[in-house]
Amino acid sequence: MxxxxxxxxxxxxxxxxxxxxxxxxxxxxxxxxxxxxxxxxxxxxxxxxxxxxxxxxxxxxxxxxxRRPLQYVTGLQEFMGLTFEVTPEALVPRLDTEVLVEALLARARQLPDAPIIADIGTGTAVIALTLAHSLPHARLYATDCSPAALALARRNADTLGLAARVSFACGDLLAPLHHWRLEGQVHVLAANLPYIPSGEIDQLAPEVSVHEPRLALDGGPDGLRLIRRLLQGAPAFLRPGGAVGLEIGHDQAEAVCAVLSGADWRDVEVLKDLDGNDRVVMARRPTQQ
Ligand SMILES: C[S@@+](CC[C@H](N)C(=O)[O-])C[C@H]1O[C@@H](n2cnc3c(N)ncnc32)[C@H](O)[C@@H]1O
Known part of the structure; x- marks a missing residue:
């Protein structure tokens, strides 16, 4: 043939x-x-x-x-010039997430010294490893509550030759950061947490609703359950002037900005993806903790 x-x-x-x-x-x-x-x-x-x-x-x-996602069939996905192993234990990295990584890179490059960066809900570790690759002096910490996703993340770190600069730990959101004694140390905190409202997941294409892990998708009744919890705990780990960068759903900017302004976060900025949808929120640590 x-x-x-x-x-x-x-x-x-x-x-x-x-x-x-x-x-x-x-x-x-x-x-x-x-x-x-x-x-x-x-x-x-x-x-x-x-x-x-x-x-x-x-x-x-x-x-x-x-209807298995193409990337689960081939086992690979390209992201910002790097090749990641992808398995059904973790979300397939999306093009939208490049908006978040670009914004985090811009923020990290303004910092005078070697930045400490944390990636919460790391999955394949696409955010942590792309940042580590692009910022040779950065120190990365990555967490996930799924041991299977973390095993994949570690394999990707090894394959890309970045394992020496990225630490991984299993746990709920920011909890592993206590173990690393990162209170008040983090320059940039990144997170692409699950943000799809629970009731909407079954309406998505089978590639997502049937084959991608619920744990990577389900953001609770309004999609913001994990993002709210993260924002509550984040200030304790950020340095003065430290930033948080979050990926969000296209219709969640207003609600996330309301959470941020209610807790006095500064310099709140919403960034759009290539389709013109709100996709990323950046903010600086509130002065009061
Ligand atoms: C939307 S996926 C994002 C994966 C990866 N960061 C990316 O951008 O492709 C969310 C990740 O958060 C993890 N997660 C869900 N709930 C969590 C929690 N309570 N604590 C830590 N990680 C969590 C999931 O296992 C999943 O790997």
Whole structure:
């Protein structure tokens, strides 16, 4: 079978399952199996596929046809130029999260000395490890309450050669920061916590509602249960002038800003994602703790 035929077959298998953009999915799966870029496949349409690769491609198509996210099928996701291992134990890193990482990088680069940064609810550790990679003098601390997600996070740190500068611990939100004695020490506190209202999860695409961990999605009745708890505890760990950066749902900026202004957080800023939706809130530690 040629590359063109395999992509047509893959598209035909995926289209009836409701997978968004079935042709692109087929191309990406074949490109993963053959170890070649999608563009290279388009330039080699009439080249034959070895039988073994064809078998592997068919297995991946079968898996994707169950609406498993593409990244769980391939086991990989690119994020800001780095490649992360991805498994069903953790959320698939999203493009939206790059807005948060860019904002955190801008904040950290203004700091005079080697910054101490904490990432709460680290999942694949995409935030902590991208920051560690881009800020060679930063010290990172990352927490998650899922031991399985943390095991994946540690593997990603090892693979990317960043394990020496990123510490991981399992626990509820900020609790592990006590263990590291980080009270009043943190320059920047980052969090992409679950923020989907519990009642909305089942209405999402099966890739999310069936296959991604509830623990990574469910933000309680209004989506803000964990964000509120985090903001309550965060000032105790931030240095004077220290910042918090949160990813939020597209309709949560007003509610999160109300929580921040009620507790005297300063320099509150809302940033938009590439689709023009509110996606990130940044703020500085309140003077009163
Ligand atoms: C939305 S995912 C984000 C993962 C990753 N930071 C990212 O941006 O792709 C939220 C993460 O928070 C973790 N989490 C949920 N509740 C938590 C809690 N109470 N304490 C610590 N982590 C929690 C989940 O296990 C999950 O890995």
């Amino acid at each position: 040629t590359i063109a035929e395999a992509i047509n077959t893959g598209e035909a298998q995926l289209a009836p399952t409701g997978v968004e953009d079935p042709r692109l999915n087929a191309e990406l799966l074949l490109s993963h199996v053959l170890g070649r870029k999608p563009l290279e496949l388009r330039l080699a349409r009439e080249v034959g596929i070895p039988l073994q690769s064809l078998g592997r491609y068919r297995a991946l198509l079968d898996s994707r046809a169950t």
